Amino acid sequence: MALTIKEAAEHTGLTVHTLRYYEQEGLLKALKRDERGNRLFEPEDLDWLYFIRCLRDTGMPVAKVKHFAELAFKGDHTMRERLQILQDHKRSTERKVEEMNSFLEKITHKTVWYENLVREREQAAEKV
Amino acid sequence: MALTIKEAAEHTGLTVHTLRYYEQEGLLKALKRDERGNRLFEPEDLDWLYFIRCLRDTGMPVAKVKHFAELAFKGDHTMRERLQILQDHKRSTERKVEEMNSFLEKITHKTVWYENLVREREQAAEKV
DNA sequence: TGTTGACTTCAAGTGCACTCGAAGGTGTAT
DNA sequence: ATACACCTTCGAGTGCACTTGAAGTCAACA
Numbered sequence: 249m250a251l252t253i254k255e256a257a258e259h260t261g262l263t264v265h266t267l268r269y270y271e272q273e274g275l276l277k278a279l280k281r282d283e284r285g286n287r288l289f290e291p292e293d294l295d296w297l298y299f300i301r302c303l304r305d306t307g308m309p310v311a312k313v314k315h316f317a318e319l320a321f322k323g324d325h326t327m328r329e330r331l332q333i334l335q336d337h338k339r340s341t342e343r344k345v346e347e348m349n350s351f352l353e354k355i356t357h358k359t360v361w362y363e364n365l366v367r368e369r370e371q372a373a374e375k376v
Numbered sequence: 377m378a379l380t381i382k383e384a385a386e387h388t389g390l391t392v393h394t395l396r397y398y399e400q401e402g403l404l405k406a407l408k409r410d411e412r413g414n415r416l417f418e419p420e421d422l423d424w425l426y427f428i429r430c431l432r433d434t435g436m437p438v439a440k441v442k443h444f445a446e447l448a449f450k451g452d453h454t455m456r457e458r459l460q461i462l463q464d465h466k467r468s469t470e471r472k473v474e475e476m477n478s479f480l481e482k483i484t485h486k487t488v489w490y491e492n493l494v495r496e497r498e499q500a501a502e503k504v
Numbered sequence: 505t506g507t508t509g510a511c512t513t514c515a516a517g518t519g520c521a522c523t524c525g526a527a528g529g530t531g532t533a534t
Numbered sequence: 535a536t537a538c539a540c541c542t543t544c545g546a547g548t549g550c551a552c553t554t555g556a557a558g559t560c561a562a563c564a
Binding site: 305 | 427430431433434452455456458459462463465466469470472473475476477479480482483484486487490491493494497
C-alpha cells in the first residue's frame with residue numbers, strides 16, 4: 249500500500265534526493281515512517297507530489313509551493329488564499345504558454361528559412 | 377543608427393549586465409566600438425539578440441546558444457548543423473508547450489474545484 | 505560471515521545564469 | 535568646477551534547485 253522512497257521516486261519521476269529535499273523544505277507534510285524510520289509514501293502523498301510537479305514544472309518556485317503547502321496543512325480557512333494563488337498561477341502559466349507559442353512561431357520561421365537555404369545549396373551543388 | 381548598450385538593453389528587454397555577459401561568453405560576435413571603447417549595437421546585432429531571446433526563453437542553455445552562435449560565425453558550411461539544432465530545439469519546444477498545456481489543464485481543474493468549494497462555503501455561511 | 509543494497513541524517517558542493525561591486529574614464533548640465 | 539549619468543573592465547557574489555558525499559543502520563542473500 250505505502251511506497252518506499254525509491255518507489256515514490258519512480259512513480260513521480262523525481263529523484264529520491266529531491267523527495268527528501270522536498271520533505272525537509274516543508275513541501276510535504278510529515279511522512280509516516282516504518283519501524284526502522286524509513287519514509288512511507290501513501291497514495292495521498294503521491295497525489296500531492298503529482299500536483300507539486302504540476303506547479304514546479306509550470307515554473308512555480310519551491311518557496312511558493314512551500315507557502316501553498318503550508319496553507320493547505322493549516323486547514324480549510326486558508327482556502328480563499330489558496331484559490332487566489334492558484335488563479336494567479338493559472339494566469340501566469342497561460343501567459344507563459346502564449347509567449348512560448350509566439351517564440352515557437354519565430355523558431356519555426358527560422359527553421360523553414362534554413363531548410364530552404366540548405367535545399368537551394370544542394371540543388372546548386374547538383375548542377376555542378 | 378547604432379545603439380548604446382543601454383538602448384540595446386531597452387530594446388531587447390535584457391539588462392546591460394546580461395548584454396556584456398553574453399558578449400563575453402561568445403554569444404555575440406565582436407561588437408563595434410566607438411572612439412572611447414563603448415559598445416555599439418547595430419541593427420543586425422539587435423536581430424541576433426532577439427533571436428537569442430527566443431532560444432533562451434524557450435529553454436536553450438547559454439552554452440548551446442553559444443555553440444549555435446559559433447557555427448553561425450564560421451560561415452555557410454555550418455548551415456546543415458545549425459538547421460539540425462533548430463529542428464531539434466523546435467521539437468523539444470513543441471513537446472514543452474504540450475506538457476505545459478497538460479499541466480495547465482490540471483491546474484485549471486484544481487482551480488475550478490477550489491472555486492466551487494469556496495462558493496459552497498459562502499452559501500453555507502449565508503444560511504446561518 | 506561478509507558483502508550488497510536500500511535506507512537514514514546532516515552538511516557541503518555544484519551548475520547555471522546572471523548580478524553586483526569596485527575602480528576608473530568621459531561628456532554634458534548647472 | 536563639480537556633480538551626474540553614462541560607459542569601461544575584472545572578479546567576486548547571489549539565488550535557486552538540486553546533488554553529492556560522508557558516515558552510519560539494517561535486512562536479505564551467497
